[in-house]
Amino acid sequence: MxxxxxxxxxxxxxxxxxxxxxxxxxxxxxxxxxxxxxxxxxxxxxxxxxxxxxxxxxxxxxxxxxxxxxxxxxxxxxxxxxxxxxxxxxxxxxxxxxxxxxxxxxxxxxxxxxxxxxxxxxxxxxxxxxxxxxxxxxxxxxxxxxxxxxxxxxxxxxxxxxxxxxxxxxxxxxxxxxxxxxxVGPLNPADLSEMLELEPAAAFDAALITGGLPLICREWPVGASMWEFLGAALENPISALLVSAERSLAAEFPPQAMGREVLRAIGTGERTFTNIARAAGGIAHSTLARAADLLIDKRVVAAELPIALHPSKERRYRVADPYLRFWLAFLDPYMAEIERMRGDLTLARVREQWPSWRGRAVEPLIRESLARILPDGMLPAAPAVGGYWTRSNDVEIDLVGADRQPVAKELLFLGSIKWLETSPFDAHDLAALHKHRAALTDDPIPLVAVSRSGVSCAGLQATYGPDELLGAWRAR
CATH class of the missing domain: 3.40.50.300 (P-loop containing nucleotide triphosphate hydrolases)
Structure with missing residues (x-):
């Protein structure tokens, strides 16, 4: 039932x-x-x-x-x-x-x-x-x-x-x-943890794969690992995981719409305007601007600026829906091999690329989790939680808490996300965070670490793991 x-x-x-x-x-x-x-x-x-x-x-x-x-x-x-x-x-x-x-x-x-x-x-x-x-x-x-x-x-x-x-x-x-x-948003990680009987870290993985869409979540056997779920879904060419994205896109964008090509470029990992134009076939910037505006207007794509004390023009684009992001990266380009019953090849590719892909894909979810937790006695409430980057990415900070965005009057905290299964946040990660903070501000802004596998160093104002982040989504 x-x-x-x-x-x-x-x-x-x-x-x-x-x-x-x-x-x-x-x-x-x-x-x-x-x-x-x-x-x-x-x-x-x-x-x-x-x-x-x-x-x-x-x-x-x-x-x-x-x-x-x-x-x-x-x-x-x-x-x-x-x-x-x-x-x-x-x-x-x-x-x-x-x-x-x-x-x-x-x-x-x-x-x-x-x-x-x-x-x-x-x-x-x-x-x-x-x-x-x-x-x-x-x-x-x-x-x-x-x-x-x-x-x-x-x-x-x-x-x-x-x-x-x-x-x-x-x-x-x-x-x-x-x-x-x-x-009405998707099912959140706490819902998935309860519905699928998953540990906190696994619930976040499920959120990244399913996007919290109920139709897909219903096909996930209770207590099954993500690899068990993916293996079964890739063997079924009409599974909700495979077909839901295409049906949604067909309803919103006609096949000839340039928005789909732009979306595919963003979904494969391109984040800057110039690189998206190149990946979409070298389309004119005016055409890309119209397509990007359409995708943003429909909330399919998010366009973000770094949070800093001074204005920046370094806009980055990402697919807003985690499931659609997963589908575009791992499933859409390889649908032909899945249809000829070689989902095992697709699954092997996901296994190989999953740690690096997940590390970036989980960032928006973690930022939203933090925004829900704070204030918590360690960090103040942050009206804006985002990130910071430069054009060359020589400075990139995963977490920036501020009083407003994108141009802040006050920075409240800076932090790093390390979402690996066997590697804790350590002294090397903390040293890198100190270095990046110095490039952004001379003020002793509190530092925070979010880690899937714990923290093995001192010197942080606050630390968070999957348990604490999942708590942010539970009813209070």
Missing amino acids: YRFIGRGRELRILDHALREVREAGAGAGAAQPGQCLLMRGRRRVGKSTLVEEFLRRAEVPQLFFTAGGGSAEDELAELLDAVATSTLPDKAVFAEEAPTQWNAAFRLLAEILPDDSPSVVVIDEVPYLMERIDAFEGMLQRAWDRLLSRKPVLLLLVGSDLSMMEALNSYDRPFHQRGREMV
């Missing part, structure tokens, strides 16, 4: 919103008891599963409609089907009138919602409707203001296109400030 793991925070948010609807509906004279949440998260991150679990627990009349990217007429027909299979008490009225326009559909939907008890209406993949239906946002806004919000209903608007979902609530759009925003 499938166990629903994690999402405690998200379920509490949904429960609280429904409770507000119930209390407002029960109160005398509440003009607008309805509540609206705008839920966004990347594809395959588990938004629909989360909503389904919430609906299962809520046990109130409910409608779940998923847009499919068709014409306005096709989407309206799908809405009629969704109403027919819903648990709304007066759904038969909708079928009898069979509205042929979206304005009429919203009006009729409001009429069949209960007046004296809470209900939930879910519209999934809202960006499809925004793209395909003329004036959809205006129709939604009028329906909400005049009709839907006057009923005790929780309206969940769900979408995978992050930029479009953010735009839905922007100040110059019709639906501005009608709903509260809710972001």
Whole structure:
């Protein structure tokens, strides 16, 4: 039997919103008891599963409609089907009138919602409707203001296109400030540790491979090592590990889009603008700039600047989703050999390159973990946790805590990450960190080490290992 793991925070948010609807509906004279949440998260991150679990627990009349990217007429027909299979008490009225326009559909939907008890209406993949239906946002806004919000209903608007979902609530759009925003991220390392019964260090490895995507995590046998999981996944050409990335990219980027070539260049390890242009086939810088902006806008790629006391133009690019980063580096280039049942060759390549690849790939996850831990009695709270580098990489600092980014007024700590399985952070690593600190500042900024295998030297303000980092992700 499938166990629903994690999402405690998200379920509490949904429960609280429904409770507000119930209390407002029960109160005398509440003009607008309805509540609206705008839920966004990347594809395959588990938004629909989360909503389904919430609906299962809520046990109130409910409608779940998923847009499919068709014409306005096709989407309206799908809405009629969704109403027919819903648990709304007066759904038969909708079928009898069979509205042929979206304005009429919203009006009729409001009429069949209960007046004296809470209900939930879910519209999934809202960006499809925004793209395909003329004036959809205006129709939604009028329906909400005049009709839907006057009923005790929780309206969940769900979408995978992050930029479009953010735009839905922007100040110059019709639906501005009608709903509260809710972001659904992947399962975190603590969720994976519980779900897969993994030790802390192994949970971080699982996060780097699966990206915390539930569909992939469900294929990971409980208690199995990462090598056991990878071996089985590479033997199955339709495993979620192999196919999820391609399906997500196909949904967001047409095959001819230059963004996919740029993404592949970044995914294979190129981080600077010039090197990405070269790896993408020598494309023009103007073309690369447009493609990079698209990838950043869709939150597929992160563009980062070093944190320092002075401005820098040394922007670095990385694939934001750990799973997609793993897929681009180890799976996508070798899909042909996997399909001819030589996943053993792919697995051997992963084994060979894993320590060095993991060492860099884990850095964003560790930075976010630290930001969640602090303050902890050893280090102060750090509003910004990033890194520092120069163009030539002669100075590179893994961890920089500061009061803001990228140009800080105050540096709070500097640190190194050593994420090897058998090699602790030692005096040589500390000497290198001292040297790099001297290149950045003359001030005695506190030094910190993050190590997978412990620390064998003194002279650090704070040290962290997998156990402490995993604790940052547990509910408090």
